[in-house]
Amino acid sequence: MKKPLLLFLILCLISIFGQAQKKSATDSLLLLINAAKQDDTTKVLRMLDCARFFIPGNLDSAEIMGLKALKISEKINFPYGIIRGYNTIATLKWRKNDIAGAKKNFFKAWELANKYHHVANLVLVGDNLGVFYNSFGQLDSAEYFYFKALEAGENDKSVKHYTKTLSDLASNYTSKGDYIKAIQYLIEAKKLNSITGDKVNQVVNNIVLGNIYLGMRDFDKAIAVFREATTLNDSLQNLDFRIAILQNTGLLYNQVKNIPDSARYYLNMARAEAQKNNRLDSYFTSMINLGNVEVAEKKYKKALEYYLPAYESPVLAGKEYERTAVLVNLGTVYYNLGDIVKGEKFAKEGADLAKKGGYRVFEQSALIVLSGIAAERNNFKLAYNYLSQAGNLKDSIWNDNMRDKVAEATFRLALKQAESENALLLKDVQINKQTVYIQWFIVGGTGVVLVLAIILMFVVIRNSKKQKFLNETLDVKNKQLQELNVTKDKFITIIAHDLKSPFNALLGFLTELDENYLDYDEKTRHDIIHKLKKSSYSTFNLLINLLDWSQSQQGKFVSTPKDFGLSTVLEEVVTVLSTRAVHKKQTISTDFDGNLVVHSDPQMVKSILINLINNAIKFTPVGGRIIISAILENGSLIISVEDSGIGIPAGEINNLFRLDSRFKRQGTEQEPGTGLGLVMCSEYVSMIGGTIKVTSEEGKGSKFQVTIPGNRRSPSKD
Numbered sequence: 001m002k003k004p005l006l007l008f009l010i011l012c013l014i015s016i017f018g019q020a021q022k023k024s025a026t027d028s029l030l031l032l033i034n035a036a037k038q039d040d041t042t043k044v045l046r047m048l049d050c051a052r053f054f055i056p057g058n059l060d061s062a063e064i065m066g067l068k069a070l071k072i073s074e075k076i077n078f079p080y081g082i083i084r085g086y087n088t089i090a091t092l093k094w095r096k097n098d099i100a101g102a103k104k105n106f107f108k109a110w111e112l113a114n115k116y117h118h119v120a121n122l123v124l125v126g127d128n129l130g131v132f133y134n135s136f137g138q139l140d141s142a143e144y145f146y147f148k149a150l151e152a153g154e155n156d157k158s159v160k161h162y163t164k165t166l167s168d169l170a171s172n173y174t175s176k177g178d179y180i181k182a183i184q185y186l187i188e189a190k191k192l193n194s195i196t197g198d199k200v201n202q203v204v205n206n207i208v209l210g211n212i213y214l215g216m217r218d219f220d221k222a223i224a225v226f227r228e229a230t231t232l233n234d235s236l237q238n239l240d241f242r243i244a245i246l247q248n249t250g251l252l253y254n255q256v257k258n259i260p261d262s263a264r265y266y267l268n269m270a271r272a273e274a275q276k277n278n279r280l281d282s283y284f285t286s287m288i289n290l291g292n293v294e295v296a297e298k299k300y301k302k303a304l305e306y307y308l309p310a311y312e313s314p315v316l317a318g319k320e321y322e323r324t325a326v327l328v329n330l331g332t333v334y335y336n337l338g339d340i341v342k343g344e345k346f347a348k349e350g351a352d353l354a355k356k357g358g359y360r361v362f363e364q365s366a367l368i369v370l371s372g373i374a375a376e377r378n379n380f381k382l383a384y385n386y387l388s389q390a391g392n393l394k395d396s397i398w399n400d401n402m403r404d405k406v407a408e409a410t411f412r413l414a415l416k417q418a419e420s421e422n423a424l425l426l427k428d429v430q431i432n433k434q435t436v437y438i439q440w441f442i443v444g445g446t447g448v449v450l451v452l453a454i455i456l457m458f459v460v461i462r463n464s465k466k467q468k469f470l471n472e473t474l475d476v477k478n479k480q481l482q483e484l485n486v487t488k489d490k491f492i493t494i495i496a497h498d499l500k501s502p503f504n505a506l507l508g509f510l511t512e513l514d515e516n517y518l519d520y521d522e523k524t525r526h527d528i529i530h531k532l533k534k535s536s537y538s539t540f541n542l543l544i545n546l547l548d549w550s551q552s553q554q555g556k557f558v559s560t561p562k563d564f565g566l567s568t569v570l571e572e573v574v575t576v577l578s579t580r581a582v583h584k585k586q587t588i589s590t591d592f593d594g595n596l597v598v599h600s601d602p603q604m605v606k607s608i609l610i611n612l613i614n615n616a617i618k619f620t621p622v623g624g625r626i627i628i629s630a631i632l633e634n635g636s637l638i639i640s641v642e643d644s645g646i647g648i649p650a651g652e653i654n655n656l657f658r659l660d661s662r663f664k665r666q667g668t669e670q671e672p673g674t675g676l677g678l679v680m681c682s683e684y685v686s687m688i689g690g691t692i693k694v695t696s697e698e699g700k701g702s703k704f705q706v707t708i709p710g711n712r713r714s715p716s717k718d
Helices: 002-017 017-035 042-054 057-074 079-095 101-118 118-136 139-153 160-175 180-197 200-216 217-236 239-257 260-276 280-296 299-311 322-336 340-357 360-376 380-446 452-519 522-551 566-582 604-620 649-654 675-685
Strands: 562-565 588-593 597-600 625-633 637-645 690-698 701-709
Touching: 002 118, 042 057, 042 079, 042 340, 057 079, 079 101, 079 118, 079 299, 079 566, 101 118, 118 139, 118 180, 160 180, 160 217, 180 200, 200 217, 200 239, 217 239, 239 260, 239 280, 260 280, 280 299, 280 322, 299 322, 322 340, 322 360, 340 360, 340 522, 360 380, 360 690, 566 588, 566 597, 566 604, 566 625, 597 604, 604 625, 604 675, 675 690, 675 701
Parallel strands: 588 625
Antiparallel strands: 562 597, 625 637, 637 701, 690 701
């Protein structure tokens, strides 16, 4: 058996690399398979293996093998061979750009895999259909088949292609801008790969993660991940991976670093590899990206050399996103070259496709080009119409950008959580390895003398202690992870609800003023503007606290103590907040030595006072009073902010400085509150080495006391 198998492999290689003898080698290989003393099912498996050898170097030979395997499988009613045969034919037709044929055969394979409920084939074909739809920008259809593939392999995650499907689904969510779901599936794939050691899926994971960082414009992390993928692929020598890494590295240098020469270098390498190996999809994608580099440098004639071949290629058929990009780019290029007839033709076609597909950025770009063309023709009414449409899209694009920013912040939080989970997994693996080692050692030492038995007992005891220590470490890590989860959930809630609500109010008021300005008298308009100002202030204050909290969690805040006058800092704070206090007819009074000098971080003390006084104003009714006092006591400075407000329920006082607390209420004039301000106060007080305490009674007001150690009375300034 060894001799025919060796000849089989040699003929496979001849068929792939000996281009002048393709037909002869294929025929010889078929004769060898048929002549071998083996049953028909084994012949089918050999033919399918050989078809995979031929792809992508020799598609004709692969098709001969695939069709032959399918024919024999149908004759002997071999379901596995039939399903794989249709899947192979679909893959070949897709390679040859026969989209309809590929789709028909994929669905035939999918139908049969479901009929026979063959798990491995359901995962394989489901993932292939997901990749097929993803390549045409039909992300929802791709997501459907990815989930079907995962559902099929859920009970046996060791099935080949299962982890690849997880990575492909992560890539699909990345294209949708949903980084949270993307990272969830990517981390699950990484966990499985760490167990199986599958380098192929490790490369896929790195490429997907690199694309996420590319979307977030994080050059350093993206380039590091792409380099790791390249190192892993060195032993695999997978051409498709190499092209993808080169392509994405070129995009990284163009879109993030804005270094056109480096971008051209990598994109040209990707294009050359794709052209040499007949990867038409990758070849024309490189052409489009190279055109984008030239447009960025305003080299429009050079850009045409890349865009036109891509536009004329049948590869773009059905790829609405890529086709829209090329049409809009051609419209922009021709307009800038002065050919407004062609510029209008391509821009209009691109605008229509962009509107149909919901590609707002492309639609806005096309409308701006059409506006410029209309203006050159002195049709200023039409130019204004196009420009107005582009302006309307600007708000939607802004909302998309805000969503991406929120997704990015949440992604970074999710990634931090994932790193903690990976650390726990690594500890778990270490414990398992140690346990296996101990068990082996016990078995191997059964027949040894008493001395070795005593040594063995010593080793077991020592390792048991070590294992106990590792378990305790795991418990601590688990507790930290739970706290991180609670923090993440609260952070997402604040972003999703408390930040969204004021923006809705702002947009509502602005829309009303914009569309019905003349319907209101001056007093009503002034009232709306006042409400806008009030809502804007609250939203700005929330954003500042969110940003400060985020930086404090990353350890970017460092206390820098120095001497400063308390009265100067307090005057700045009261100036900022006095407008709101005046509006509520509240009195703010101070009681401390005006020459008092504080030794601490002035910026943090200022932030503490802003949050405490802002809280006092918010929860004190109209006509109320607020008293700010400071005294030196036992070498410490005690700053107090006391109000005559609505007070705090006794059961909630201990929860005021916790981010996971559910206690939240509106101010006396329905001012929104998230509780984040007091959390920040607690953070700052801790950073300067101080303490904070609260005394309060419902209906009678509250008093917040901040104690800053290491202060002394300063000489009076006469």
